[in-house]
Amino acid sequence: MQNLLAHIKNYSPLSTEAQQALQDCFEKNSFSKNEYLLTQGQVSRHLYFLEKGATRGFYNLDGKEITHWFGFENDFVTSFHSFITGEAAVENIQLIEGSILWMISKENLTELFNKYHEIERLVRIVYEKYYIRLEERFVNAQFKTASERYENLLLHTPHIAERVPLGFIASYLGISQETLSRIRSKF
Amino acid sequence: MQNLLAHIKNYSPLSTEAQQALQDCFEKNSFSKNEYLLTQGQVSRHLYFLEKGATRGFYNLDGKEITHWFGFENDFVTSFHSFITGEAAVENIQLIEGSILWMISKENLTELFNKYHEIERLVRIVYEKYYIRLEERFVNAQFKTASERYENLLLHTPHIAERVPLGFIASYLGISQETLSRIRSKF
DNA sequence: GTTGCTTTTTGATAAATGTCAAAAGTTTAA
DNA sequence: TTAAACTTTTGACATTTATCAAAAAGCAAC
Numbered sequence: 093m094q095n096l097l098a099h100i101k102n103y104s105p106l107s108t109e110a111q112q113a114l115q116d117c118f119e120k121n122s123f124s125k126n127e128y129l130l131t132q133g134q135v136s137r138h139l140y141f142l143e144k145g146a147t148r149g150f151y152n153l154d155g156k157e158i159t160h161w162f163g164f165e166n167d168f169v170t171s172f173h174s175f176i177t178g179e180a181a182v183e184n185i186q187l188i189e190g191s192i193l194w195m196i197s198k199e200n201l202t203e204l205f206n207k208y209h210e211i212e213r214l215v216r217i218v219y220e221k222y223y224i225r226l227e228e229r230f231v232n233a234q235f236k237t238a239s240e241r242y243e244n245l246l247l248h249t250p251h252i253a254e255r256v257p258l259g260f261i262a263s264y265l266g267i268s269q270e271t272l273s274r275i276r277s278k279f
Numbered sequence: 280m281q282n283l284l285a286h287i288k289n290y291s292p293l294s295t296e297a298q299q300a301l302q303d304c305f306e307k308n309s310f311s312k313n314e315y316l317l318t319q320g321q322v323s324r325h326l327y328f329l330e331k332g333a334t335r336g337f338y339n340l341d342g343k344e345i346t347h348w349f350g351f352e353n354d355f356v357t358s359f360h361s362f363i364t365g366e367a368a369v370e371n372i373q374l375i376e377g378s379i380l381w382m383i384s385k386e387n388l389t390e391l392f393n394k395y396h397e398i399e400r401l402v403r404i405v406y407e408k409y410y411i412r413l414e415e416r417f418v419n420a421q422f423k424t425a426s427e428r429y430e431n432l433l434l435h436t437p438h439i440a441e442r443v444p445l446g447f448i449a450s451y452l453g454i455s456q457e458t459l460s461r462i463r464s465k466f
Numbered sequence: 467g468t469t470g471c472t473t474t475t476t477g478a479t480a481a482a483t484g485t486c487a488a489a490a491g492t493t494t495a496a
Numbered sequence: 497t498t499a500a501a502c503t504t505t506t507g508a509c510a511t512t513t514a515t516c517a518a519a520a521a522g523c524a525a526c
Contacts, residue, residue, distance in 0.1 A: 153422065158422060160417075160418065160421070160422075172407075172410060172411060172414065173411045173414060173415075176407045176408075176410075176411055177411070205400065205403075209396040209399065212396065212399055212400055212403055213392065213399055215403055216392075216399055216402055216403040216406060219403060219406035219407060219410060220359075220363045220406060221363075222410060223359060223363075223406060223409060223410050223413065224359060224360045224363055224364070226410065226413050226414065226417060227359065227360060227413060228360075229417060230347075230413060230416060230417045230420060231347065233417060233420040233421040234347070234420040234421075234453035235340070235345060235347075235453060237482075237483095238482075238483070239482095257502095257503065257504090258503070258504060259503070259504085266421035266422060267483080267484095268483070268484050268485075269503090269504075269505095270483090270484075270485080270486095270504090270505080270506085271482085271483055271484070273504060273505055273506085274483095274505085274506085276504095276505095277505080277506095424512075424513095425512080425513070444472095444473070444474090445473070445474065446473070446474085454513080454514095455513070455514055455515075456473090456474080456475095457474090457475080457476085457513090457514075457515080457516095458512090458513055458514070460474060460475055460476085461475080461476085461513095463474095463475095464475080464476095
């Protein structure tokens with residue numbers, strides 16, 4: 093929990109009172125490798141904060157699993173589309189390492205928003221940060237070559253290359269596994 | 280201004296008082312085709328609401344202009360990366376039709392956040408919506424073929440195909456203009 | 467309407483990336 | 497420690513998309 097509170101301070105300061113309220117709403121949970129936080133078709137009713145471990149979001153396309161994002165330490169994780177809209181998720185969220193995470197229900201979060209302006213501010217700022225992070229991934233996906241995308245990964249998020257199997261990284265970058273293998277052999 | 284207020288209500292209701300405060304902070308502006316709201320290197324200090332008209336965001340790559348987004352009626356427009364971080368923008372924002380828009384400075388918006396929890400809530404919700412909209416574009420960019428992306432455009436945002444020159448659409452979809460022309464001839 | 471300018475299309479070719487199949491390497495667990 | 501199950505690499509080939517160049521079409525101003 094100290095991780096979560098410390099991390100949150102990087103976004104926006106919170107009063108002791110709000111911190112306490114957050115603490116009361118977040119619940120700790122441990123998961124082992126390969127367990128699921130969410131499977132497609134379910135509605136994502138929780139927001140998770142990853143204290144330790146690693147997750148991936150993937151969906152099924154023509155019988156293949158397409159990993160489109162990863163979550164690591166200090167990431168907030170959920171199926172945002174489902175969490176925000178209340179619709180069924182098209183994606184699965186799976187632990188790719190044994191993990192410790194903190195979860196809060198959407199109901200509790202909404203209540204916190206009502207009680208604490210500063211918590212709603214915090215989340216507004218988190219969305220800002222996540223928005224520009226996604227924007228950067230989008231530009232990479234659309235306008236960079238496969239090699240550039242991989243180089244970029246090594247440069248900016250090397251922990252992904254270190255902790256995650258090649259096949260997951262390939263689909264994360266939108267490349268076939270074979271092509272990624274060939275790209276990598278050139279370094 | 281009625282457009283703006285009406286549109287905002289779709290996201291989150293506002294008290295009369297907050298509506299009035301918003302009105303006092305937004306300033307109306309008209310631009311003619313080809314004018315710029317922002318050029319690369321500048322810091323984006325304003326958020327715009329497009330009442331009428333059309334804009335594009337583009338950046339320069341190897342001497343070519345890469346259009347990566349469009350804004351139309353009822354869209355909020357700025358270089359989000361620059362607006363959020365305060366860093367110089369890498370993109371240009373240009374009017375592609377004569378347009379009417381409302382602008383608010385970041386300072387004024389921040390003040391409104393401080394005074395009105397409900398306005399910060401509104402913006403939190405706008406970010407949520409824009410986040411999942413971008414997520415969808417990302418998935419399309421990364422995992423769909425050029426034809427699928429064009430079909431998707433016709434299906435979900437046909438106004439883009441109708442109002443915007445082919446070259447802009449091509450780079451918006453991450454396709455060369457020639458390829459898009461060939462794809463289109465197959466319909 | 468003709469001239470000049472921009473946008474779109476068409477053709478030929480090249481480059482990047484995907485697919486399928488099999489081999490090689492690594493990890494896991496009985 | 498060894499077989500089974502994954503994961504990664506390699507090869508041959510197919511497909512998609514980009515690039516360059518030129519022609520055609522559309523549009524605007526005179």
